[in-house]
Amino acid sequence: MSFPRVGVIGAGQLARMMAVPANDLGIDFKVFAAIADDSAAQVSHFVLGDYTQIDSVLAFAKECDVITFEHELVPQSIIKAIEATGIKVFPRAESFVYSQNKLEMRAKISELNLPNPKWQKYDGEKLEIELPVIAKVPTGGYDGRGVFVINSETELADLYVKTGVLLLEEKLNFDYEISVMVARSPHNQAATWPATLTIQTDGICTSTVTPVPKISEELAAKVASAALEIASGISLVGVMAVEMFVLGSDFYINELALRPHNSGHWSIEGSETSQFEQHLRAILDLPLGSTKMREKFAVMGNVLGGAKSDMYRPYLHLMARTPALKFHQYGKAVRPGRKIGHVTLCGENLLQLQEEISHAVDYMNGVIDE
């Protein structure tokens, strides 16, 4: 037995951040990138290829001991083809489908008797839920893309003509949104981190607070338990974000992402084991790490591309102002609205942490200039 090689299909920021614990643990780490300038390819060994081309994916997989993913776009046929060779792939195709297809996910949550919003599959026939509804393209959407608010049957019919089959969900007037990160290993060891408040703007997560402030112990236990039930119910191997809506003391499952997730970035500094290290431990069937928080609160802010194109110069002001602020650059060119990095701050005084994160993000993308 010696250090295994992990291959990641996809070379964005999630693979980039996974490279750090891989190197620390001595795990041989390689990414399958589209171009050499991909976020993770800049800082890791990589192979260039197209993840929809079975031959090049298999050639890459054959050089690895375990294959994993950092996005939902790898076709089921490709995942199954790797599985057929006997090379380990985690999450498995049968689990990953719940990250890829929102209709499959809704059906599974119902089967597990966990709280879904009212939902239906819509194939141009009968609308069963009261308007307004949320219409989602079942596959391929993220960060608000492929999601529509529908106020009339005419709007729905028009959308259906363009998109085909839709998932329809009741429009919940939720109080806030949370995410529970959970990890599970092939031997059924599982662990959650404290639930994270995810603050969205225009369908994109802009900041997170961990743990969810003022969450009741009862609700915290309920959402952790739900995340563990889903992990077990879909035979998860790796980490998963379970996004939920909270309404009073009730919660509803929103989406599943079977990979490290934006809502778990805080764990790099904030937890004894980051989501990236935990994902590696899980897919390698190593014992999972402690998910204890290192400090009382962790606040994370996404840096979205804005008016400024130079992300280095802001360090001069921000590092002097907030000496504990941690920066994560993804090595991406600035484009409006694009996630190009994130910042994290841990400590005791939540209001102050949020103020500093908000200032840092606004200063980096040019919303404020002092």
Add this chain to the structure above:
Amino acid sequence: MSFPRVGVIGAGQLARMMAVPANDLGIDFKVFAAIADDSAAQVSHFVLGDYTQIDSVLAFAKECDVITFEHELVPQSIIKAIEATGIKVFPRAESFVYSQNKLEMRAKISELNLPNPKWQKYDGEKLEIELPVIAKVPTGGYDGRGVFVINSETELADLYVKTGVLLLEEKLNFDYEISVMVARSPHNQAATWPATLTIQTDGICTSTVTPVPKISEELAAKVASAALEIASGISLVGVMAVEMFVLGSDFYINELALRPHNSGHWSIEGSETSQFEQHLRAILDLPLGSTKMREKFAVMGNVLGGAKSDMYRPYLHLMARTPALKFHQYGKAVRPGRKIGHVTLCGENLLQLQEEISHAVDYMNGVIDE
């Protein structure tokens, strides 16, 4: 202004661990390695070359904005040649000499009126210090190499014939050894971390505890102040370890290392800013980060090569036993006594942390098998 490129001469574990904050900060990072299998070259972009060959070092330096080092072996002539081109090199040759030459270091500490052990330069003539003495080859030694306990004038004369000029120091019966890590930027911003207890076995540091347990506030303030005075006195840019002997309420400077240092490894998990990130901030003249500890204690243990050659299999036991333990592998083949990695554990209960670290190290290198 855009992201600068930092070039590191040397590609051992210190450069490897420096790659992490470089990538997080978006800094273009390149190492000058002897072979492609060097610790840092395994996980970073690299250029191959010989650090004693001026042409290849200059060709590397010209592609970088700032050059730094991860070991003391780069000749002064090479450092000065880079400086002559106008490319920034930190620490500067005039500072780095105190890391390279122990006689220069002793003279400087005396000049700064900081506490030295009794010492003398020995060139075969008069012994001025009472026997026994510690004899040190002024340049090139580390981890106990080039250091000799001398009990008689005959022994000294014999050694001198082999080594040439020696630094002689009184053999102090110190209570314990500590290290103070300090960082200083070109604009004279400076910061220390809490002092670290360094536990040595056969002249090699085997574990550290931060902060030094039961150190008096007065002594903690005095040693921090001494480290800052030295940093300023030698115009340090970067991080430096100031190793000291403690005897009662007194301290004596032992050695200086102008680079990230084994005694600062705990800061990766234990401090809000690691020594590696701080070094980058300092040499790039960015504001320094917070050196606050994230938890009450941080204990680090060096993994030295022993009977076991497989460093992966121990994870199965150790990760299950101690879920908060953090592993750092250097990607080096196991050789007896060679530093091949380290482990860190942070928390409140010092005795328990030390027990777990000691167990982990012994289990990894094969001293115990359960």
